Each structure stands twice: as C-alpha cells, then as structure tokens.
Amino acid sequence: MMEKEVMDKRHLRSIKTRQKLLEAAKEVFLEEGFQKATISQMIKKAEVGYGTAYVHFEGKEDILIVLMEDVMGKFYEIAEISFYPKSKEEAENIIHKQAYSFLKMAETERRMLQIFEQAIGISSAVSEKWKSIREKFIQRISKDISYAQENGLARKELNHELVARGWFFTNEMYLWDIVRNERQESVEEIAKTITAVYTRGLYL
Structure with missing residues (x-):
C-alpha cells in the first residue's frame, strides 16, 4: 500500500x-x-x-508539438460538431457555423498560431505534425460529405476525399490570412462567402 x-x-x-x-x-x-x-x-x-x-x-520542437496538439484540439472540437442534416439548408447552416467558429478561433489563438507558422517553416518535425493534424481534419470532413452523399443531399459523383481536401485548404488559407492580419473582411463575411461557394458546388 x-x-x-x-x-x-x-x-x-x-x-x-x-x-x-x-x-x-x-x-x-x-x-x-x-x-x-x-x-x-x-x-x-x-x-x-x-x-x-x-x-x-526531447527539446523545444517536442514541446511545441504538444502545445500545437492542445491548440488544434480546440479547432478539432469544431470539426466534431454533430453532422446529420436532413436538408441542404440544414447542412449549409451547420457548415457555416463550423467555418465561422474555426476562423474565429484563429483570431483567438492568433499569437500561438504565429509561433506554429514560424516553426512549420523551420522544423521538419513540426511540419510533419501539421500535416498529420491536417489529415485528421480532412478525414473528418470526408466522413461528413459521405453522410450527405449517402443521404441524397450531395452530389454522389464527386470524390468525397478530394472535396474534403479542397474545403479544408480553403479554411486553412483564410486561417493563415487571419493569423498574419492580412484580411480586411470580417470573419462573418469570409465564413458566409466560402460556405456559399462550397455548399452550392456540393449540395443538390
């Protein structure tokens, strides 16, 4: 004892x-x-x-990777929002909410994301970690798209993983724009615009 x-x-x-x-x-x-x-x-x-x-x-890279996992875990909670829409409109509302929350989180976590961006450009270990975080998001989005396709809401002929990749990269591009203070438009305007373009191309 x-x-x-x-x-x-x-x-x-x-x-x-x-x-x-x-x-x-x-x-x-x-x-x-x-x-x-x-x-x-x-x-x-x-x-x-x-x-x-x-x-x-083992060193500062190792520490930063743990901090990166913690911060990106908050972003992943947004990706994990329950996604079982019954209509195109409902899907669009959920997706808009996710895009807005994701980009708003980029504003909140701007200072740490600036450190991550520096590290991604310098450290291969941190860069690899970012790639694996990115893949986790893409797989989650892909699952949501599959659900929409199986339930007759989205175009079945489209490759769900390619669509998921395109959607995540769009969000990621604006995330870094926000982190670098390169956007004049509001998070709301960005989220609304990219959601409209994305859902109108994918949903029936």
Missing part, C-alpha cells in the same frame, strides 16, 4: 512538472518566437531541473 502511495505521488509530481514546463514554454515562445526560444529559458522559467525536463521532452 505504501509503495502504491509513493508511486501515485511520483506520478502526480511528474504530471505537475510536465504542466509547469508546458506553461513556461508557451510564455517563452510568445516572448521570443520559435527560432530564438531555447529549452534552457523554458527550464529556468519553469524552475525545474535540467534532467527532469529532458525526462518529459
């Missing part, structure tokens, strides 16, 4: 240390940018030992 208590305490301490490192790393990335940030700065800010830090993470 005593041994289990010791193990539990160790496990709890390990989780807390990992969390402290992630929080410190986020601050350092936001202050320094991806390129200049160092794991030494993160360790110092988190007030943990060097050895302890390397038990949890």
Whole structure:
C-alpha cells in the first residue's frame, strides 16, 4: 500500500512538472518566437531541473508539438460538431457555423498560431505534425460529405476525399490570412462567402 502511495505521488509530481514546463514554454515562445526560444529559458522559467525536463521532452520542437496538439484540439472540437442534416439548408447552416467558429478561433489563438507558422517553416518535425493534424481534419470532413452523399443531399459523383481536401485548404488559407492580419473582411463575411461557394458546388 505504501509503495502504491509513493508511486501515485511520483506520478502526480511528474504530471505537475510536465504542466509547469508546458506553461513556461508557451510564455517563452510568445516572448521570443520559435527560432530564438531555447529549452534552457523554458527550464529556468519553469524552475525545474535540467534532467527532469529532458525526462518529459526531447527539446523545444517536442514541446511545441504538444502545445500545437492542445491548440488544434480546440479547432478539432469544431470539426466534431454533430453532422446529420436532413436538408441542404440544414447542412449549409451547420457548415457555416463550423467555418465561422474555426476562423474565429484563429483570431483567438492568433499569437500561438504565429509561433506554429514560424516553426512549420523551420522544423521538419513540426511540419510533419501539421500535416498529420491536417489529415485528421480532412478525414473528418470526408466522413461528413459521405453522410450527405449517402443521404441524397450531395452530389454522389464527386470524390468525397478530394472535396474534403479542397474545403479544408480553403479554411486553412483564410486561417493563415487571419493569423498574419492580412484580411480586411470580417470573419462573418469570409465564413458566409466560402460556405456559399462550397455548399452550392456540393449540395443538390
């Protein structure tokens, strides 16, 4: 029993240390940018030992990938919105809501997404991670399109994965535009426009 208590305490301490490192790393990335940030700065800010830090993470790329998973998890929750429309109008409403929420989240998470964009351009590990995140979204969209096709709402002759890829890339392009502050139009206007173009091409 005593041994289990010791193990539990160790496990709890390990989780807390990992969390402290992630929080410190986020601050350092936001202050320094991806390129200049160092794991030494993160360790110092988190007030943990060097050895302890390397038990949890191999380096700053490894830490950023975990932070990326956390942030993109919020975006993925939007993609996971229940999608069982009974009509084209209902489908359009759900898709518009998803596109709007996705792009609004880009505004909310702008600063961290700026760090991710820097890292994607520099680190092959982060770039590969972004590709796998992208594929997860595409597979989810593809599933929704298949549902619409099977239920006679969308054009059956269209390849659902290709359509899903096109839709995600449209959203991703505007996401980066928002992150870089390159758009004058409102999120609402962008979401409305891209939803109209997408649904009118796909739905019957």
